[in-house]
Amino acid sequence: MELRHLRYFSAVADTCHFGQAAEQLHIAQPALSYAIRQLEGELDVTLFNRTTRQVALTTAGEFLRGETERILADVDTAVDSVRRIGAGRSGLVRLGLTGTAALSHLPRIAQVVRRELPGVALEIRAELLTAAQCDGLRTSTLDLGVLRPPAVGEGIELRTIDVEPLVLAVSVDHRLAVEPVVAMSDLRSEPFVAYGSRDSAVNDAVLRSCRQAGFVPHREHQAPSTAVLLALVAAGLGVAVVPASARLLPLEGLVFRDLPDAGTVEFALAWRRGQDNPVVEAVVDVLEAAFPGPLAAGRPL
Secondary structure, X not given: OOHHHHHHHHHHHHHOOHHHHHHHHOOOXXXXXXXXXXXXXXXXXXXXXXXXXXXXXXXXHHHHHHHHHXXXXXXXXXXXXXXXXXXXXXXXXXXXXXXXXXXXOHHHHHHHHHHHOOEEEEEEEOOOOHHHHHHHHHOOOOOEEEEOXXXXXXXXXXXXXXXXXXXXXXXXXXXXXXXXXXXXXXXXXXXXXXXXXXXXXXXXXXXXXXXXXXXXXXXXXXEOOHHHHHHHHHOOOOEEEEEHHHHHOOOOOEEEEEOOXXXXXXXXXXXXXXXXXXXXXXHHHHHHHHOOOOOOOOEEO
């Protein structure tokens, strides 16, 4: 049974007139009559009672009419869905986010995708460090990431979407808590609370800033996440230099102070080099347009 046979049958069933159905289908009436006879022969059943005056559906024809409507609707839906996926307008994108990106960027990302690509669903995987995201992209367990450059390993494309300054986090009773602005050199003798991962882009940026100020930070404690890191700082166990988006995690006993000479860290969209998923490409395009921060063309690392 061919799909065209069902479409021909549907047209005749709707009109109960071979001539009108042939006109709607833009085919010759003899060809339509032959196609219906082929369908009846294949099914070994009579679908229409034909007389010189009228054409009427048999009981079997009535049943097939209902099934045909369902089948053709499913086919049309499938065709539309395939076309939308091919155009990047529909599908699932598994999105990884690092650190505070879930607080600072996820709400806007979700809003933009929902507005511009309503047929695209996001599966969110938060609190993933850059290295873990890069591994996920390479193994196709992630489709897109929001991470802090540089990428770890090869085969990852990046596009910068935001740059944020580093700020100081101290406990409310710390000597620097009363200062509205602090210099990196003021932290020379302070114990630091740092991220525990050796691949932390923030740790690397903090180390560079400390060295530019003439000292190497003494890491007193390490934390697996920003929330734990800030809790240790609030407890008075050290100071921390963190991205400004950490301010979105207010904690009792903690204050943030500007560090004008501390440098910056980036957020970037990341995806596997050579991936040919049009849905991922569509999400990257709408997010690139949505974020006004400095954007760099995708570049291999």
